[in-house]
Amino acid sequence: MKSSQDNQREIYDSSKRGHPAWEELKGVFRYKDLVFQLIRRDLVSRYKRSVLGIAWTMLNPLGTMLILTIVFSRVFSQTQAYPVFILAGLIVWNFFSQTTQHCMDSTLWGSGLFGKIYLPRTSFIVSSIGTGIVNFIISLVPLLVIMLFSGVSIRPSAIMLPIILLLLSFFSLGVGLLLSAYSVFFPDIAQMYTIFLMALMYMSPVIIPEEILAGVMNGLLLKINPLFYLIKLFRLALYYGEFPPISLLLIAAGISFAMFIIGWLVFTDNSDRFAYYV
Amino acid sequence: MSKQVINNSDNEFDIILENVSVRYHLPDQIVRTYKEFAINFIRGKNKKRSFLALDEVNLKIKAGEIFGVIGINGAGKSTLLKVISRVLIPSGGRVVTRGRVYPLLQLGAGFHPELTGRENIFLNGTLLGRTRKEIEEKYQDIVEFSEIAKFIHAPVRTYSSGMQARLGFAVASAWQPEILILDEVLSVGDIAFQEKCHQRMQEFRKNGTTTVLVSHSPEQISALCNRALLLDKGKIVALGKPDTIINAYRKLIEV
Numbered sequence: 001m002k003s004s005q006d007n008q009r010e011i012y013d014s015s016k017r018g019h020p021a022w023e024e025l026k027g028v029f030r031y032k033d034l035v036f037q038l039i040r041r042d043l044v045s046r047y048k049r050s051v052l053g054i055a056w057t058m059l060n061p062l063g064t065m066l067i068l069t070i071v072f073s074r075v076f077s078q079t080q081a082y083p084v085f086i087l088a089g090l091i092v093w094n095f096f097s098q099t100t101q102h103c104m105d106s107t108l109w110g111s112g113l114f115g116k117i118y119l120p121r122t123s124f125i126v127s128s129i130g131t132g133i134v135n136f137i138i139s140l141v142p143l144l145v146i147m148l149f150s151g152v153s154i155r156p157s158a159i160m161l162p163i164i165l166l167l168l169s170f171f172s173l174g175v176g177l178l179l180s181a182y183s184v185f186f187p188d189i190a191q192m193y194t195i196f197l198m199a200l201m202y203m204s205p206v207i208i209p210e211e212i213l214a215g216v217m218n219g220l221l222l223k224i225n226p227l228f229y230l231i232k233l234f235r236l237a238l239y240y241g242e243f244p245p246i247s248l249l250l251i252a253a254g255i256s257f258a259m260f261i262i263g264w265l266v267f268t269d270n271s272d273r274f275a276y277y278v
Numbered sequence: 279m280s281k282q283v284i285n286n287s288d289n290e291f292d293i294i295l296e297n298v299s300v301r302y303h304l305p306d307q308i309v310r311t312y313k314e315f316a317i318n319f320i321r322g323k324n325k326k327r328s329f330l331a332l333d334e335v336n337l338k339i340k341a342g343e344i345f346g347v348i349g350i351n352g353a354g355k356s357t358l359l360k361v362i363s364r365v366l367i368p369s370g371g372r373v374v375t376r377g378r379v380y381p382l383l384q385l386g387a388g389f390h391p392e393l394t395g396r397e398n399i400f401l402n403g404t405l406l407g408r409t410r411k412e413i414e415e416k417y418q419d420i421v422e423f424s425e426i427a428k429f430i431h432a433p434v435r436t437y438s439s440g441m442q443a444r445l446g447f448a449v450a451s452a453w454q455p456e457i458l459i460l461d462e463v464l465s466v467g468d469i470a471f472q473e474k475c476h477q478r479m480q481e482f483r484k485n486g487t488t489t490v491l492v493s494h495s496p497e498q499i500s501a502l503c504n505r506a507l508l509l510d511k512g513k514i515v516a517l518g519k520p521d522t523i524i525n526a527y528r529k530l531i532e533v
Contacts, residue, residue: 009456012364019422034404041401047434115386117381118364119405212411275366276302 027120034102034119038127040104043134053145055136061090065146068207079209081150081239088239089206092231096172096195097134103176104183104190111184114274121271122264125180129173136165143238153175155241163249164233167256174259177267184274205231226255234248289376292457292488293339293362298371300332300357300512306357310511331357332533333512334371339505341376342490346499347504347519348527354512359459360488377456377488380406382447391435395445398434402449416452423474425450446472451478458482496524 017023028035040136065087073082102269106124114121140161141164147154183189204227213222222228229252331354339345347355360366361373363381388405389398399420403413413420421427424444426437432444483489493499499506499520506523508516508530516526 009377012373012379013370014361014364014367014373031404031407033408033410036410037401037404041390041393041397044397045390048392080424101328113405115365116387117406118379272367275360 002277014163020272021265022273024122024264024268026118028126029121031120031123034123035127035130038124039130039134042102042106042127042131054138056271057135058142061087061094061139062142062146064090076212081147081152083144083146084150084152084239085209085235086207087146088235089204089231091139091143092227092234093169093201093204093207094139094207094272095136095168096175096227097201098135098228099129099172100176100179101193101197102128102131102191103173103180104193107184108178108187108190111274121274122177122267123175125176125267127192129169129174129269132172133169136168147238153238154238157237157243160233160237164230164237167233167252168230170260171230171256174256174261174263177260177263181263181267181270182276184270198224200227204228226252226259229255282334291339292343292376293337293399293490294372294374295335295337295361296372296374298332298335298337298361298368298373299330300354300361300366301328301369302331302357303328330512332361332368335512336487337507337514337517339490340486342486344483344503345525346503347490347492347509348496348499348506348523349509350531353509355509356461357492357512358460358509359492362457363459375457376405376433379457379459380450380453380455381459381461382450387446389434389442389446392433393442395421395430395437396431398445399449402446403452406450408453412453420445420448422450424467425451425471440468440471442495451475453480454482455487458487458489460489486513492507496527499523 002105011278030078036133043054046200047056050056052215053264065083068086069083072086076082079085098203103125110119110121110124113119144154170245179189179193202208203213203225205222210222210228213219216222229248232250233244324347335358347358349355350442357366359381361368361380362375364373364375365381388402393401396417400413401415403409403416404410421430422507424441424447426441426445430440434445439444479489491499491502503520506520507514507518508523508526510530515530516523
């Protein structure tokens with residue numbers, strides 16, 4: 001009999017690895033403490049040298065909202081409580097655009113380490129989403145304050161928030177994985193993506209009310225935009241105060257989980273080759 | 279190459295490499311942009327030029343051995359270490375390791391300058407695959423060993439490079455590794471601290487850690503190792519007693 005300590009030893013056999021997607025899932029679960037440390041690092045280091053610190057997570061969308069309200073409130077005067085409308089849109093939009101870009105940045109930062117020590121390569125991406133979730137929750141505070149001032153009350157539909165955040169996270173994770181996988185091989189993707197984001201923002205009902213965008217190409221522009229469904233869900237929960245129709249929820253869930261699965265498969269299928277490139 | 283059958287039922291070996299090959303694409307052939315890709319595609323030039331960093335390497339390292347790897351630059355030493363430490367999946371062949379592999383290289387590579395020493399200990403520890411709880415248990419040891427208790431709550435950017443290296447070594451060597459990978463790193467800090475590092479290495483050795491040491495220094499190989507190999511152009515040229523290997527190495531560089 002071997003000693004018990006020997007049995008605890010981790011055996012690695014390069015020829016007996018399971019499917020990369022499954023191995024990665026197990027790996028990132030084992031390294032969950034690393035994911036938490038990375039989230040902590042991002043949150044702590046981001047505002048370390050600033051006086052107001054984490055308050056910027058709230059002040060930032062507020063500032064943007066203020067400017068956009070001043071610029072657009074006359075144009076979109078039909079929209080009720082425009083500041084709430086726009087801040088709700090911005091919170092979802094910021095989550096998506098910031099986390100997906102952060103995924104690429106942190107994979108690039110991590111790629112220096114991937115060449116030196118073994119790490120589940122998705123840990124940086126998963127932690128980027130984790131950081132986004134924390135920021136999302138913090139930025140709900142100014143939204144609630146603005147709602148209070150604008151006379152928009154919190155209604156029971158607000159209990160949908162955790163589900164919406166979950167869908168948004170899986171969707172962004174999927175996009176982040178896809179972008180990161182390819183940006184290791186084609187660094188130009190990061191630059192192209194900022195331009196793409198700009199286009200996507202004007203295609204999404206972030207600033208521009210949905211009714212106006214619905215007039216473009218018979219609403220096709222909205223229908224093909226996955227973010228439209230997520231923004232809509234979020235606004236229904238807080239701004240309109242209505243429970244979403246089940247069809248909307250199903251479409252959003254379908255898109256989000258499909259995106260996640262595709263992203264995870266593509267990323268893990270390519271991540272073994274990272275070390276050959278960096 | 280004759281096929282070997284891996285028979286490791288009695289756990290005699292900690293590291294087994296069987297016909298391991300690693301084929302890199304040449305850096306200038308790596309297509310970095312779509313434009314390049316498209317141009318090359320049109321020209322029909324996306325064929326892959328590549329070179330073998332490791333060529334059908336067969337190697338077995340026994341449990342508890344201190345194994346030296348020597349060779350000129352570009353011989354494939356680093357690639358060999360990467361394959362063993364699971365960083366690189368070989369293009370061909372099979373790698374088996376028994377136990378957690380600890381690459382003690384690039385100390386403090388994961389440090390974040392804005393975070394404090396304490397925060398970096400946790401970040402670096404988890405990067406090495408340790409859990410929060412394991413790090414908490416070793417925290418005092420790490421701080422004491424690195425000799426920076428006074429500055430542990432200051433951001434790492436305020437540390438001298440010596441302090442950073444000491445902290446890096448303290449974290450990385452806080453746990454007794456089963457397989458240790460050393461890539462010429464034992465020149466950390468001042469002489470007193472180097473002495474501490476060497477003592478810790480000796481402890482590991484006594485407790486049965488299998489060590490793979492890469493070095494350019496024949497003296498280091500013959501002083502520390504009980505077996506060594508000479509690598510050239512991705513192939514094992516010689517394998518055996520350190521002194522024999524060093525002689526072969528000297529002959530190789532004289533030519």
